[in-house]
Amino acid sequence: MEEQHQRAIIVGVNLSRQKEFDFEYSMEELGNLASACHVEVVGQITQNLERVNKSHYIGRGKVQEVRDLYEAEGANVVIFNDELSPSHIRNLEADLQCKVIDRTILILDIFERRAKTREAQLQVEVAQLQYMLPRLIGLRESLGRQSGGVGTKNKGAGETRLELDRRRIEDKISALNKELENLVLGRQTQRKQRKNTGIPVVSLVGYTNAGKSTIMNAIIETFSSTNDKMVFEKDMLFATLETSVRNIQLPDHKSFLLTDTVGFVSKLPHHLIRAFRSTLEEVSDADLLIHVIDYSNPQYEQLIQITEHTLQEIGIINIPTLYAYNKCDRVECDIPKVEDNSVYLAAKSRVGIAELVDRIRDHIFRDYIHCEMMIPYDQGKVISYFNEHANITATEYKNEGTRLTLECRTMDFEKYQDYVIE
Known part of the structure; x- marks a missing residue:
């Protein structure tokens, strides 16, 4: 069945303790996430609250505003900027009489579309099932109201999965986790073997679409005679979900392992953080982190904080870090430029890569x-x-x-x- 073109109203609550620019960027990012799922944003409604409404997340008056805008714009889905509880979904769908999804399921949908390897697919499916488990009733009603599109295709096997009872879903999660554990054991063995070689490990981390894969390819291209080791790169959210590891051989016979990891995003669903923990453990074994930053993004300082907070959340602390300020060619900035542990560069045009590698060398070859x-x-x-x-x-x-x-x-x-x- 051809997927129906989706038109969305996005809704956000700005809590009093949240900085104004944080909230505005979060809403802009929600629109980008929707676009990544081929959903057209046709309207936006926000509300300032001390705390979210217990029954409907937003106030009763705002619910009517959403309903009016929804009808006026000919929308067919409403997307909320935070993770909604099962009762929120149930009450909102009853009053709005339309499909309601949240930021979490939007991100899960993107991850499902991007996952290529078996491990990534398993991790996404586990996160989807864990999200769905307490929301079966609301999601089942939503499917009955609106077939196709984001938030329904997301379930992997489709509508039939929602007909499974709770026990069967829990059994499915257990089975997937067991398969995932076997893959994780293999990854751990590989990490142990790499550690025994004594070759330093350098991990690229950062916000999604900051240019981590582009930097990795630029380094590979500089020090490799062939391009068969290049990784997938594209200007889109979550282009990389799988961890790639490449051995970089330098001219003086020194070498290091360079790893590329999944990018972060604000309000990254805890289901995904749990599911991708094994993948992110690659970072915990690194001798050096390269924190890649999109310097052309006006909110880059906020994105740095989100990345650092996420790293702390998964237990990655006290690892030496270099800051690679990428996409400097899009703003007024003299490049290449090196200041202490910061390198300003433009990976796409390969400007500043040599300076970045020099700083990497200074850090990892001290022994x-x-x-x-x-x-x-x-x-x-x-x-x-x-x-x-x-x-x-x-x-x-x-x-x-x-x-x-x-x-x-x-x-x-x-x-x-x-x-x-x-």
Whole structure:
């Protein structure tokens, strides 16, 4: 069945404790989220409240305003800027006589559309089911009122899933979590193996659509002879849901692992944070974070706070961080520019990438040691190892063996201590 073109009224409550610009940006972002689901926003209603209305989230008078605007604009869905309780959905749909969805289900819908790998698909489905569980009645009524479109397709298997009883949904969540656990165990094993190699890990984090994947591709392009390692990038919300890991080989034989992770957004649903925790654990093992910021966004300082708050919420603290102010070519800013732990750049046009990599090097290769070693001629495999994993600056052939002047990792220095010349 062809999906009906959706026209939405978006509704938000500005609580007295919320900063005005925070609320305005949040509503603008809600419109962007709706657009990402191919929903046309045809009207907006907001209300200032000390606290949300217990029965309808907004006041009774505002409910009538929404209804009037809904009819005047020929809308077919109302989208609220916060997560609604089951009773809110039930009461609003009864009074408005239309489909009502919230910010959470909108984000879940986007995640479902973007998920490509089995792990991402499982994580999204678990989050959807956990969201649906207490809302079955309201969602079932909504489906009866309006088929197709955002907030209904979202359920993955469609309307039949809403006909499952609570126990069967809980069983489904358990089964999905078990499959997810097996994938997570595999990921943990990979992380452990990577850790044992001693190669530093650098993780890109930041708000959705800040340019993390573009920076990753720019670094890959700079240090790789082929483009087969490039990751998907597009100017849209949540283009990346899967964690990508790439080995970056530098000219002096130093290397690091670069990871790209899912972007954050304000009011990221707690169901999603829980479901994607295993993916985000990649970040917790990083030696360095690159916090990518869309410098062209007027609210970039607020987006920095949201990202940092989300990182703290999932337990990622006390990891050294570089700030990559991206998209500087869209505003008046001299680039490339480096100030302490901040690099101002334009990843799309590849300006400032070299400066960013230089700052990465300064942070993650501090454990390298300059030394000299005498390698016996019958230990050619050791020389081969250092040719691949160290920066050799001088080679001399002596009677007793090959004398190397090199820069190597502390763990290699300790492993081949017997060859070090005092």
